[in-house]
Amino acid sequence: MKKILFILLLTIIAIASCSRSSVQVTHTKHEAVAQASLRRPAQDSYQSCQPITEELLIDEVDYSKLDKSFDNVKEQVFKNNCASCHFGKDSYLPHLDDYASTMDYVNVQNPVNSKLLKAVESGKMPPSTPLSQRDYEGMKFFRAWIMEGAVK
Amino acid sequence: MKKLKLFPVFCALLFNLHAQAAPTPVMSFKAQGENYDVDKIVDGFSAIWAMEFLSPDKMIFNEITGTISTLDLKTGVTRQLKNPPVVYQSGQGGLLDVAVDPDFNKNQFIYVSYSKKVGTKQTTAMARSKLDLATETFGPWLDMYVGVPALATTHHYGSRIAFDYNGHIFVSQGERGQADLAQSLEANNGKIMRFNMDGSIPSDNPFVNVPKARKEIWSYGHRNPQGLFFDRTTNTLFEQEHGPKGGDEINLVVKGKNYGWPVITYGREYSGETWRTGESQRDGMEQPIKIFVPSIAPSSLMVYRGDTLSIFKDKFVSGALALEHVNLVSVKDSFTACEDRLLLKLNERVRDVKEGPDGLVYVSSDNGRIYVIKRGQK
Numbered sequence A: 001m002k003k004i005l006f007i008l009l010l011t012i013i014a015i016a017s018c019s020r021s022s023v024q025v026t027h028t029k030h031e032a033v034a035q036a037s038l039r040r041p042a043q044d045s046y047q048s049c050q051p052i053t054e055e056l057l058i059d060e061v062d063y064s065k066l067d068k069s070f071d072n073v074k075e076q077v078f079k080n081n082c083a084s085c086h087f088g089k090d091s092y093l094p095h096l097d098d099y100a101s102t103m104d105y106v107n108v109q110n111p112v113n114s115k116l117l118k119a120v121e122s123g124k125m126p127p128s129t130p131l132s133q134r135d136y137e138g139m140k141f142f143r144a145w146i147m148e149g150a151v152k
Numbered sequence B: 001m002k003k004l005k006l007f008p009v010f011c012a013l014l015f016n017l018h019a020q021a022a023p024t025p026v027m028s029f030k031a032q033g034e035n036y037d038v039d040k041i042v043d044g045f046s047a048i049w050a051m052e053f054l055s056p057d058k059m060i061f062n063e064i065t066g067t068i069s070t071l072d073l074k075t076g077v078t079r080q081l082k083n084p085p086v087v088y089q090s091g092q093g094g095l096l097d098v099a100v101d102p103d104f105n106k107n108q109f110i111y112v113s114y115s116k117k118v119g120t121k122q123t124t125a126m127a128r129s130k131l132d133l134a135t136e137t138f139g140p141w142l143d144m145y146v147g148v149p150a151l152a153t154t155h156h157y158g159s160r161i162a163f164d165y166n167g168h169i170f171v172s173q174g175e176r177g178q179a180d181l182a183q184s185l186e187a188n189n190g191k192i193m194r195f196n197m198d199g200s201i202p203s204d205n206p207f208v209n210v211p212k213a214r215k216e217i218w219s220y221g222h223r224n225p226q227g228l229f230f231d232r233t234t235n236t237l238f239e240q241e242h243g244p245k246g247g248d249e250i251n252l253v254v255k256g257k258n259y260g261w262p263v264i265t266y267g268r269e270y271s272g273e274t275w276r277t278g279e280s281q282r283d284g285m286e287q288p289i290k291i292f293v294p295s296i297a298p299s300s301l302m303v304y305r306g307d308t309l310s311i312f313k314d315k316f317v318s319g320a321l322a323l324e325h326v327n328l329v330s331v332k333d334s335f336t337a338c339e340d341r342l343l344l345k346l347n348e349r350v351r352d353v354k355e356g357p358d359g360l361v362y363v364s365s366d367n368g369r370i371y372v373i374k375r376g377q378k
Helices: A002-039 A070-081 A099-103 A115-121 A136-147 B002-019 B179-183
Strands: A053-056 B024-031 B034-042 B048-055 B058-063 B068-072 B078-080 B095-100 B109-118 B121-132 B142-146 B161-163 B168-173 B191-196 B217-220 B224-231 B236-242 B248-253 B290-292 B298-303 B315-320 B325-330 B340-342 B350-355 B361-365 B370-375
Touching (some): A070 A136, B048 B095, B058 B095, B109 B142, B109 B168, B168 B224, B236 B298, B248 B298, B325 B350
Parallel strands (some): B048 B350, B224 B298
Antiparallel strands (some): A053 B024, B048 B058, B058 B068, B068 B078, B168 B191, B191 B217, B248 B290, B298 B315
């Protein structure tokens, strides 16, 4: 009986020792991650060095005075927001500098289902900042152009 | 008769007036009690990836689509140059950087970095040609560098070019979307390369004696370096790269050093999850001197050493694509140092920034425009 109790005691000590070492390993791993986390800055660490006041000297575009034509959409909306990826004949992306190519992504029969409108209104394009935030009036102008038949 | 003699002079004056494209003031800003004006001097192009100066009065600039033009800074007239390099424009690729040889007046060499089609795949390359200004034509283009391996991806090409003004030229290349290749010395992905001016490999490059290593590698462990600047004041090479979310960096580049990508980074997955191991430091890997949280998506880098515009003095100046501004950071600062952000109201992706021979700062954008920042009139 004493032998059995002794073996049991040894087994308990061995298990406790293993589990402690396991805890210690886990703890060390957590510590490493925690230390790495401590070195990582806050999610937004941007701080301005000094106050800077900017003043725009150019007028905003008055869309109410523009015809809803492809040329005006291209000049005022596409050029300012899409040109870096979608202008240029060699690009494999949709060519928004060309009316015929643009119309491949416009559904004249069912304008709200136009791929181009969906890409823009979902905020997918432009990828950095949604058009509605960059140029709200331009966004409205672009939408109206598509809804009214996307004329050249 | 006297009037007739003056007629050609009158015509010439009239012609000159027509040829002058007056700069358009678009913005002013005030900082530290000083006023600055921003003029638009070029418009109507696609994304202008790079600008350089051929002389105090003449700039050369290129579009991502593959054209290279000159701009006469006195008249505002642009001229498209003939026989540009053939580039593969797709995704983030196209005609990337343009650089003017420090001895251009003697040798007329122009360098470009670009995305090149190799079989069915593509890679980053650097080529050189002689520019004949009289005929506005490039001679044959000679590839000095073609990165290996070429990949099917169309992003993270880098690329910028810099000179050390001591017989060497550097070119940066992104990891092309294959992050682990940035740690392999057998690939050019995620590296900065160093060549002699004739394209040969310098005997003192760090890995010339390492078996299987690419002998042109100068530093490694970079993600997508789109800023590269050799500061002649301190004889230091600086590099700026796009990181993952919140991991954009400025690095002081030292021969043979490992800058850690993708093993360590201060960025996160775009989902917000921790990047791989979550490590931002590890022995044998270099720390950035500046990180940007959140990411600004930096393109181009310089240190302004002029005296004309005090707000720029001795600061890193870079373009921000995603956050759409000109970014200023003190050279002495590190990691979470404060920043100045200029031209925010233009809402344009800033692609390149350059200090002109006149001490003014020139800014190009993905909207196909070039601006100049100068002292204000007010």
